[in-house]
Amino acid sequence: MTSLRDAQPAHAAHIITSDEEALQLAHQLAKEFAPGAAARDAERLLPWGEIEQFSASGLWGITVPKEYGGAGVSNVTLAAVIAIIGAADSSLAQIPQNHFYALEVLRVGGSPEQLQFFYALALQGQRFGNALAEIGHKDYKRRTHLAPDAEKGGFRISGRKFYCTGALYAQWIPTLVVDHNEITFLAFVPRQSPGVTIIDDWDGFGQRLTGSGSVEFDQVWVDADWVVPFKASFDRPTTIGPLAQLLHAAIDQGIAQGAYAATLDFVRAHARPWIDSGDTRAVDDPLTLERVGDLAVRLRAADALLRRAGRAVDQAQAALSAESVASASIAVAEARVLTTGISLLAGTRLFELGGSGASLSELNLDRFWRNARTHTLHDPVRWKFHAVGNYYLNDVLPPRQGTI
Known part of the structure; x- marks a missing residue:
């Protein structure tokens, strides 16, 4: 072994x-x-x-x-x-x-x-992917099974996963599994293990290079030392959920920043002022200036909430309690509301201000909106509003899970 x-x-x-x-x-x-x-x-x-x-x-x-x-x-x-x-x-x-x-x-x-x-x-530079989600059922239960190997020791894993972002590029694939008691664990599976099949079948119109396809496990052996408790991590207050959501917010903020920078570059170099403005340069068009100013303010606001959320997670990790974790989760949810909105808005406004020239396929500027729309589908922002409202109005702490 x-x-x-x-x-x-x-x-x-x-x-x-x-x-x-x-x-x-x-x-x-x-x-x-x-x-x-x-x-x-x-x-x-x-x-x-x-x-x-x-x-x-x-x-x-x-x-x-x-x-x-x-x-x-x-x-x-x-x-x-x-x-x-x-x-x-x-x-x-x-x-x-x-x-x-x-x-x-x-x-x-x-x-x-x-x-x-x-x-x-x-x-040392090794990468951990993921095999967490499963599709084909509406109950959100995991069916990838962890069973003891009586002959060799350790465990065997069987099942199929999807949305396995990063698994394609990883040396290890942390995999969410359940034992015969339906208790969940995170098993770190070496990519090259016999029985592991990584399928590059992700075909979303955005985030096209994330390798978020399928992974199949056919009686894959794992050492007992590679299996980490998972359910127990949510039975008590931890920062696993808010940290995961903070990273999602950061991805959306990055998309927004990229789209904003592309907007400035395109307007400066290629856009024309609208005929009614009376200006000769797009950068002097008063309504273009208003739209860029609005975008800049929203981008700065999202960045401020992202930083605030990061500090809240830091504080929760330093002094763990139900209240500190809840405060961190809410701070991150508030950030995700703004980063979701600005990532989509920035991708759209790039075309609003760039004009028809920005839509040329050779430029591929639509990737910002496509990537934002695809990534922001990870978990619905409408439920962020629900959690925030319930927290402030009814003093209800958000659930302990990876989506808040």
Whole structure:
């Protein structure tokens, strides 16, 4: 049997030591990723090289606590890093979302030995994908089964997953499983395990490069040391849910920032003023200025709530209680309301102000709206309003789950 101590990481990555270094590297990578984003999206060129560069930079290990050799960055910084990458290429920003989610589940429920092992892998550049969701049923129950292996020890996993963002690019696939008592666990499955089949069948019109397709498990063996409690993590107050939602908000904020920057560039270089304005340049058109100003204010407001939400998650992690986790969840829900709205609005306004020239397929500027619309379908923002209203009006704490 392979133990945690016996398994060896595959390769090394740069070790980031501070929040400032993480932000600096994110900006540097974003500049390198942005020029090819439109072509990658248009031709569905899977970003293997970019993903290797991204993880080798050390940015996938920034949440590893300092006592385990990582930077232990704040959640404000984590969200900012995702948004910075998302402004350049939102698919690249979403691919590590479940990697950080898995690390948070591990931080909350993993044993000291599991923490040591998987944190070391993250610091060395290994990527964790996900196999969480299942389709075909309306009850939201997981049917991927975890059964003891009486002969070999450990467990066997069988089932099929979909929306497995990042699994295509990962060395490990954290998989949500249930045992015979319907208790849920997160099993870290090596990608190369016999019986694992990754199917690149994601064909959404947005976020086209996230690898969010299917994974099948046919009697896949996993060591008992690779199985982490999951249900227990939600039986008590934890920051797993708000952290997951914070990352989703950051992806949307990144899309909005990218669309806003593209709008400014296109209006400056190509747009014409409307005939009734009497101006000769689009940048002087008074109604264009009003629309850009409105967009800028909304973008800044969403960014402010995203930062506020990150601080709330930081505070909850430092002083865990039902109240602090609820406060963090609500702060993140409020941020998601604005980041959802601005990501969709920015993608639409790019065409409103750019005019018909912006719609040329060769420019692929519609990717911002397509990506925003696809990603914001992850969980409905209307239920964010419900949770926020119930919290303030009735003092009802939001449910402990990954969607709030």
